[in-house]
Amino acid sequence: MAKQLLISLRITFILLLLVSGVYPLVVWGISQVAFKHQANGSLIRNAQGQVIGSELLAQGFTKPEYFHPRPSAAGNGYDPTASGGTNLGPTSDKLINGVHKKDLSPGKPDPADFDGVADLAKAYRTENGLAATTRVPVDAVTRSASGLDPQISPANAQIQVARVAKARGLSEEAIRGLIAENTSGRGLGVLGEPAVNVLKLNLALDAAKK
């Protein structure tokens, strides 16, 4: 008994040294040499060298001249230190109609205030000038699992083109070209879904000349 207990402790420590010490160091070493950009979080820097985000993580956009990501449930929105979804079930009234408290003192958002899918669809129609009869892509009005989904569906991006073009004075055709450049297809042609990276697309817009 005592002997087996001693062996188990020894083996635990030896193997831990190997799998928690040596192994991560080897992966780290090779990654930092071979895939430095990805290994350090795929960060994007501006001309001054400041980090403006990661190409893999969504960040909030509300201005009309930028494409908007999906709504987020991570922290107070797009918070990479609190990733997660709403976890609301399909029959939840909060999911569909949201929670809205009356009598708010102006300028102070109620922390319990929560937009349901119906509210999000209404806001999406308003900002993109869509009629109430126009059907909206599901991804535009639902919150992702991580709250950090960096991408939107191509259909969602196409709907936003007119708004962005108007705000920027760019031709819709030029913007559609940028969308195509920032769209990733299905993995190996069959896996997952095609998707448009919002941050990269917005950076490309800023770089494009009028």
Added chain:
Amino acid sequence: MSAENFVQYAAFLLVVGLLVRPLGSYMAHVFDGGKTILDPILLPLERGIYKIGGVEAQSEMDWKQYSLSFIFFSFAGTIVLYTLLRLQNFLPWFDKIFQVTPMSLDLAMNTAISFATTSTWQAYGGENTMSYFSQLAGLTGQNFLAGASGLALGIAFIRGLARRDSNRLGSFWVDLTRATLWVLLPFSLIGSLILVWQGVPMNFLHYTSATGLEGGAQTIAQGPVAALELIKNLGTNGGGFFNANGAHPFENPTPLTNFIEMLAIVALPAALTFTFGRMIGRPRQGWVLFWVMTVMFTGGLFFCAGPEQQGNLTTIRTANLIPSATAGQPGGNMEGKETRFGIGASVLTAIVTSNGATGSTNSMHDSYMPLSGMAPLVNMLLGEMVFGGLGTGLYSIIMVALIGLFLAGLMVGRTPEYLGKQLGPTEIKLITLYTIAMPFTVLILTAIAVIAKPGLDGLTTNSGPHGFTEIFFAYSSCFANNGQAFAGLSVNSPFYNVTTAIAMIVGRFGLALPALALAGRFGRQGRRQTTSGTLPTDSLLFAGLLIGTAIIVVGLSFLPALALGPILEHLMVK
């Protein structure tokens, strides 16, 4: 189901099928004294480990010694992890600004048990709870060790059926060490480098401050993600580096990484059917198990995909959404799903992780349509017999097969046997003990939680039948050592930390011990000759019997609970 999704599923099953023979034969070599190409590097390392550890590699164990070693080893892992977590404030890389969730006594206890039992239940929050040191020395380490000990159990179980007139099942320490060195480490190394190439971070940087394009501040959580990411799947553990687990773009940045991570969950348990066939000298017996698994896997896939692709009719109508998939958007129920995975890859992952005893989901199952969310639940209630946990999945399916043979034996009035091993009264008692452990534990704990105030206090997000499903799902997942959740349930409370830990312990040891005891008894038996009265166990009839038994056992045990949860909620969708 759309053509794209169908192709995606077919591609996945094809790749799994192609890997079964090479991987299975490799594992047979590793554990049955054969030669492998890694021997020149690993043999000296293995000898060194035995020398320092004081292991006598030649001395094999009977089932009691094997079980005891397994229990001691799990216990050592639990204590080490518990200590690390409680002390993480004083260990390197702890950042008190971001690791804000206190590592309380009950949370540390729950997490330590959950990682030592491969449940890796996420009562903790990842980026806001764990330091990098805890992630590596604690979680990554246990992912390897607990995963390897599961594989060792599976191999010992096979030996019981493969041997005759022997009370030895092998050496736990040798199986554990070889599982770590020959199986888990090499595949993890290759796989994690592919993940980094695709975008999974591997660094020790501080959380990075960023100023967004519109001027908003963002703190980007970083870390040695890749080291944990692959092994959490390969060891069928599943506890994520981040709170959002496999949905987080840093854990699972592309459809390709998702494919690799799903392959890491399924490939080894699937290949173990071949290892089984090889070690008992009857390859067809292994293939039958593989095909039964594949058929049941496909059934679950279709069952889950249908309602998810149909979407949430209430939101579609209320908000006037595009109901079905078109060229530019996925349609369906995208609440709690990532754009890059859409419906297809999310559902595939739900089915893989729920069958594969791995909690690394890439979408939020809590927001699935009722019947779709029932699919992963039922997979876990089936005892994760479809591929299943690494090593443990194999004995899960064989246990169901033995019940089926017992029932068939009752019908024709013969003593049932499997592979020439007789199922006498003691064997049947062990099998029964194994089978009733789950309904007994899960249903009682669920019943307590739904009448106790601290249990109901966990329902902070949903209520009604959906709330019931959340609680039922939590205990099922913990007992199945899976770790995925209907995450709307707030489980970081003393009540849930203690009760889920009980489910995890019974689910690990309450199943492993009867399985090892049974293997011990099988090993001692001789092998009976096949006669015209023997029910062949490599036939279509046997496959049907196996599937039928699985469905009947789950139905009898859990149909009332399922009716109160997902089925009732399904009827409430307007």
